[in-house]
Amino acid sequence: MIEICTVGGYDEIGRNCTAIKVDDEVVVMDMGLLLDKYIVEVDDADVKNISAKRLLNIGAVPDIRHIEDWRKKVVAIIPTHAHLDHIGALPYLSSKYNAPIICTPFASAVLRTILRDDKKKIKNDIVELHPNSSYKISDKISIDFINMTHSTPQTVMVAIHTPYGTVVYANDFKFDSYPVLGKKPNFEKIKQVGKDGVVCLIVDSIYAKAERKTPSEQVARDMLQDVLMGTESEGKAIVITTFASHLARLKSIISFGKKMDRKVLLFGRSLAKYVSAGEEANVIDFSKDVKIYRFAHKMRKAFKNLKHPEKYLIVVTGHQGEKKAVLSRLARDQFDFKLRSGDHVIFSSQIIPSPVHVADRKILEDALKNRHVRVFKDIHVSGHASREDLRDLVNMLKPNHIIPAHCADEKAVAMCNLAVEEGYVQGESVHLMKNGQRISFE
Ligand SMILES: [Zn+2]
Structure with a gap:
């Protein structure tokens, strides 16, 4: 039975x-x-x-x-x-x-x-x-x-x-x-x-x-291409955030970074964690194309040295507005790198509709809008x-x-x-x- x-x-x-x-x-x-x-x-x-x-x-x-x-x-x-x-x-x-x-x-x-x-x-x-x-x-x-x-x-x-x-x-x-x-x-x-x-x-x-x-991940890839390569971003910083475990999405982001001639930098502990697990299991090979910063002191140093942000595609944790994640800390000026008016922040994610996340995301988005950062949301399929x-x-x-x-x-x-x-x-x-x-x- x-x-x-x-x-x-x-x-x-x-x-x-x-x-x-x-x-x-x-x-x-x-x-x-x-x-x-x-x-x-x-x-x-x-x-x-x-x-x-x-x-x-x-x-x-x-x-x-x-x-x-x-x-x-x-x-x-x-x-x-x-x-x-x-x-x-x-x-x-x-x-x-x-x-x-x-x-x-x-x-x-x-x-x-x-x-x-x-x-x-x-x-x-x-x-x-x-x-x-x-x-x-x-x-x-x-x-x-x-x-x-x-x-x-x-x-x-x-x-x-x-x-x-x-x-x-x-x-x-x-x-x-x-x-x-x-x-x-x-x-x-x-x-x-x-x-x-x-x-x-x-x-x-x-x-x-x-x-x-449910649309294919290929659709999310097309949406990403459109928002990354079909908008005016010359001279501007582009910061993008997505689910750290979504290695297919990261693969698309990395390939568009290359096409745009921007060096791809990954910031955050969970991004580092899933990328290293993916490489261990032989499902991806990102390390040759990207630089990954896992620990706080290395992140601080890397942001400090980022003199020409327009040459990079900056991938960060914090798509739900989590207070301790990199994007919220960027928005709070906790690094020696300031988001300026006209810079791009792309959310390749959707909000998980729990009260904590909704409240955190609102605080984050308000902070970004206060400094006139251009926000692109919902570049995502389920x-x-x-x-x-x-x-x-x-x-x-x-x-x-x-x-x-x-x-x-x-x-x-x-x-x-x-x-x-x-x-x-x-x-x-x-x-x-x-x-x-x-x-x-x-
Ligand atoms: Zn699942």
């Missing part, structure tokens, strides 16, 4: 975690952070002193007490990609299980970087599995890592094969047939898995309400599937059951409604789950 416990990420966006029990063995998919709550905690304390118990109590990590009775049965922990809402709780929780972590080389490199930086240790072995490959976990359970596109490299959809049929865990993904970095989604494999019979699909439903197909992508996935897999994930409330309802449009029945074959609930399939 297959039993699924929706541990985290079903009442909120974040702290993703789902446990799948096959007779007496359990695989745990993702162990992520709820970043809003985690960041508040980290701001007040030294990261290496934060306990798992504290994070559990404030709800910053998945509440694994829901699966305490399954603890000794866990045979694998499988994060699908390197985003912190999927891997960020591993340093705090994974050692409670006597099981390996199975993930792609890039997710592994990011995890090891986090452990090193935060001075944390975990007991689990890390097994690296490339996208589009398979692994036998036990006599009863084997997995396929199906290559997917998303906003960070080496993201996989996982097919968990059991004697009772296959469970597909699709969290997160988009269908991008024209990716800027990495391969296309493996549609052939998805269709094959669908033909062989899928018991249950657990699916990223954050944009189930958005009636569209990394998540929209309604019509989700419909395609459902029809390729034709699962017996569907569980919306990575969502809450109206987003989950939107995915349920989509399933109903495709012939599923609410409560019978499409299931609106909350954190901590269980469902079983014979």
Whole structure:
């Protein structure tokens, strides 16, 4: 019998975690952070002193007490990609299980970087599995890592094969047939898995309400080209900020920097962290083209020496207006480099709509506007599937059951409604789950 416990990420966006029990063995998919709550905690304390118990109590990590009775049965922990809402709780929780972590080389490199930086240790072995490959976990359970596109490299959809049929865990993904970095989604494999019979699909439903197909990363690349090369910037500084884990976006930024004959400089700890993980996993090779400043004293020196800012493309952290990130500090004049009237600041991102981020971004944008900096926002496309992508996935897999994930409330309802449009029945074959609930399939 297959039993699924929706541990985290079903009442909120974040702290993703789902446990799948096959007779007496359990695989745990993702162990992520709820970043809003985690960041508040980290701001007040030294990261290496934060306990798992504290994070559990404030709800910053998945509440694994829901699966305490399954603890000794866990045979694998499988994060699908390197985003912190999927891997960020591993340093705090994974050692409670006597099981390996199975993930792609890039997710592994990011995890090891986090452990090193935060001075944390975990007991689990890390097994690296490339996208589009398979692994036998036990006599009863084997997995396929199906290559997917998303906003960070080496993201996989996982097919968990059991004697009772296959469970597909699709969290997160988009269908991008024209990716800027990495391969296309493996549609052939998805269709094959669908033909062989899928018991249950657990699916990223954050944009189930958005009636569209999510545009390709190629579209974001075109938008970047337009804003970088199609605006008047001669003699002006150009500062650009994006998600540090979005290496495809950084790849586009670097290539346009070269075309514009501007040297690309990367400022900020998290940019340095993801670029070094990407190079370790052989998914990128940026170091030959860019200069990266990770530590505060090196950044200060580099900004001080920036006598001709018009010769550079300056990439910084801080797209959400985070007060400690480089862009907010630039706007507060904390470096010996001043943004001047007419300089460009480009946000290759969208605002994460949480009150903290919205307030921080407003402070940042007001500071930029006060000095007459030109601000270009929303040069971005999402990394998540929209309604019509989700419909395609459902029809390729034709699962017996569907569980919306990575969502809450109206987003989950939107995915349920989509399933109903495709012939599923609410409560019978499409299931609106909350954190901590269980469902079983014979
Ligand atoms: Zn993600």
